[in-house]
Amino acid sequence: MAASVQLCGVRTSGHAFNSKSIEFGSKGLNLLAPVFTRDINHYCRKNRTLRVTCEARRAELLERKDTETFKLNRTERKLTCVMKFGGSSVASAERMKEVANLILSFPDEKPVVVLSAMGKTTNNLLIAGEKAVCCGVTNINTIEELSYIKELHIRTAHELGVGTAVIAKHLEGLEQLLNGIAMMKELTLRTRDYLVSFGECMSTRLFAAYLNKIGHKARQYDAFEMGIITTDNFTNADVLEATYPAVSKRLLGDWTKEHAIPVVTGFLGKGWRSCAVTTLGRGGSDLTATTIGKALGLREVQVWKDVDGVLTCDPNIYRRAQPVPHLTFDEAAQLAYFGAQVLHPLSMRPASEGNIPVRVKNSYNPNAQGTLITRSRDMSKAVLTSIVLKRNVTMLDITSNRMLGQYGFLSKVLSTFEKMGISVDVVATSEVSVSLTLDPSKFCSKELIQQASFIWEINHVVEELEKIATVNLLQHRSIISLIGNFQRSSSFILEKGFRVLRTNGINIQMISQGASKVNISLIVNDDEAEHCVKALHSAFFETGTSKAVPQIGRLATTPLPCRENLLVQPDLRDLQVV
Ligand SMILES: Nc1ncnc2c1ncn2[C@@H]1O[C@H](COP(=O)(O)OP(=O)(O)O)[C@@H](O)[C@H]1O
Ligand SMILES: N[C@@H](CC(=O)OP(=O)(O)O)C(=O)O
Structure with a gap:
């Protein structure tokens, strides 16, 4: 295994170790240039030392020992954050590669990765299930959605270069399940949850296999085997308190044994009575992410989407929607509860309970600032934050x-x-x-x-x-x-x-x-609602400085900016305010 390391503050491009994670031993090793780890010989947890055989890049450094023992600073090797990627972020092999690069571009982060099913897989699984109910056992293979799911996952495995073996059992299991549904001519809520779980089970297996293939140790976890314990309310289960210690024990236990990036299925859990697979409601991977964040007491939870953060309204309704830089947990929860698809309605609860900041970012545009959601924010200038329909x-x-x-x-x-x-x-x-x-x-x-x-x-x-x-x-x-x-x-x-x-x-x-x-x-x-949202958006977010709230005790004519970063004109193609 070749991995570059940073010693004495000289940075290389590697991800395995950096100067913060290696403390120099009593011998006071003092290399002044980057070195490359050729072989990690031995990692002894007991005395917290790491034996690394190094080959110096510059010839003169070879005079120094080529094998050294470094003391590990364990605090720097902790899991730091959750990075959750939704279906839109992992919709193809190309997207998965980009997501892998994105994760690895933060060498100081030790993330728990949470993934949703690829693209529209959950919808396709549900449609396939509905069709199986009435198509007859012999016709399962005529269900278009099944062919599409199979083709997408097999193609992705090939394009990632990981082979189809990692998902073969699941593809087979999925077909058997649809056969069973066709035979029984019924799709119960319990079966529905088991059916959609194939999406997340496959996306995480493909992704973890890819990380391993490119030399970054990763370990796949099915949430229902990892300690996410829920009510037995199939299709809309709630996470139970027992989850937090269970998830913490499992993930931290494994992490101390081996620093493999955990890649966890979002959306899924295990019913505490039934022991069957449950789901947390559509979009439930956000809730998985914040649950893990709270369980491990991590620094932050990042939810990576296909938009530049939480926006002032649904961009599908009005394309002049703009990112909101900062929200409180309360605001984000209300926004999600009242229908903003961008976050799962319950996802703010664990974050708020654990006081774990949540950052909403765009995996297609990582440089965009995104939205930071925290317990409190400066409300002195806040007027209207967002409009939800x-x-x-x-x-x-x-x-x-x-x-x-x-x-x-x-x-x-x-x-x-x-x-x-x-x-x-x-x-x-x-x-x-x-x-x-x-x-x-x-x-x-x-x-x-x-x-x-x-x-x-x-x-x-x-x-x-x-x-x-x-x-x-x-x-x-x-x-x-x-x-x-x-x-x-x-x-x-x-x-x-x-x-x-x-x-x-x-x-x-x-x-x-x-x-x-x-x-x-x-x-x-209903038929007035979209127009209404556009008109309100235009008035509150796009009309410059003059319409802002006057401060108490000031003259009502004193303007305050409504939102400093939204001084744009309404788009008349979208809106005609009478
Ligand atoms: N207020 C809003 N802010 C941002 N996105 C919103 C908002 N309301 C609706 N959306 C929609 O939510 C989508 C992101 O949520 P979702 O599809 O669940 O993402 P993912 O599958 O990546 O987790 C966006 O593509 C956008 O169309
Ligand atoms: N795949 C599930 C869970 C989920 O969270 O998806 P997404 O992150 O793509 O919204 C769904 O479609 O509901």
Whole structure:
């Protein structure tokens, strides 16, 4: 094994060791030029020494001993961070090579790598599963998505030069599983989780094999064998406390024995009762990353995406969305919860509990600053941070004059949802009426993904509620969440926001502000929502300095920059503000 090292502060390009990780022994070795490690003979953990046979690059240095024993400074050899790469970052062999280079370009980092399935593999596995239910056992091989998955992974193995043996068992297992689904003509939530796990199991095996092939020791881990212990809520499982000591014991134990880069499957866990493979909800690899960060008490968690960080709104809705440099855990959690696809809704919880900073970076553009998410940030200039849109939401207006002046109305309403296991999103209430929204995606865990089942369930809820109140069911609504500093600037944001909505002729159907003072949610019709986001974005982020919040005690005419880095004009091709 050839690896370059840095001694006496002279840097070489190697990754195996650098001057920080090697302390000079009592002999006071004092090389002044780079040397190359030819052979790592012996690593003795007990007395923390490393015997390295070195060949000096410059001839005169060969006069010195070619074998030396170095004392290891163990604190410098700790795992330092998590680097999580999503499906878009590892979509092909070429992308995996770029990701490997990216990881290795930080020689001082000792990362735990968390990977998602390649590209759209999870979606393809789910479609293949649905097709298997009704295609008949003999027709499994006609499922296009299966052929695509096989072809993608085999091609990637070839292009990475690692051979297909690392994924052969999984490809075979996948076909057998689809056969089983075809035979049973059913796809339970438990089987669905097992089915999608093949995506992460294969991407991590390919990637770890590639790192090993290029000379960087790596070790693949399946999260469900490594200590990520979850509830048995298939397709939407929650990480349990027992995970933290288990993951720490396993990863740190292995790391002390051998410094092999851990490459862990994101998204997956093991149900604590069933011992079956579970998944953490779509986009769950972010949660795996922060869970590992907390378990090991690492310096930071990096989530590498295909965008320059968390943006001021969804770039698919409005391409003038801009990166937000700094967020608090609270802001990021609200943003994710209210539908910003960029982060898993629960991923901020472990980070916040462990106070581990999270950095959102772009694997396609590593030099971009990205977004740093921490417990607190300077809020003195913060007004609006981001606008989030959640479409296709169902809203209920529930009114009961009978309950005027009586206690328990709200509790009766909410207990109806509790009994039916339905989660409520946004709530606004007066004494005898309550408006609330329900998100169809929350029904996924109840095997109610199909629209028909969803409507059936909603009708059932309405019937129950009509026992105590008049219910008005309103579908095809959107929640627009304004994430910002409402503690300081709520009147300013509302005044400005309402002006934008009024000039655009948009009628708000409900408003709610959470106790966290981080977000205000507005409910509008689905067909007005995108236009609404563009208009708000344009007004808050693109109109220069004059619309900023005046400071208390100053003249209202004194301008403050709304966002210093967003002094751009609205794009009139995208938006026509009346
Ligand atoms: N506010 C937002 N900021 C950044 N990206 C967003 C936002 N809202 C939606 N997105 C979308 O989220 C995508 C990144 O999330 P995701 O697809 O889960 O990434 P990955 O698969 O790489 O983990 C972006 O490509 C972007 O289209
Ligand atoms: N592969 C899973 C888990 C995940 O986190 O993916 P991504 O990092 O690509 O969002 C999914 O598609 O949901």
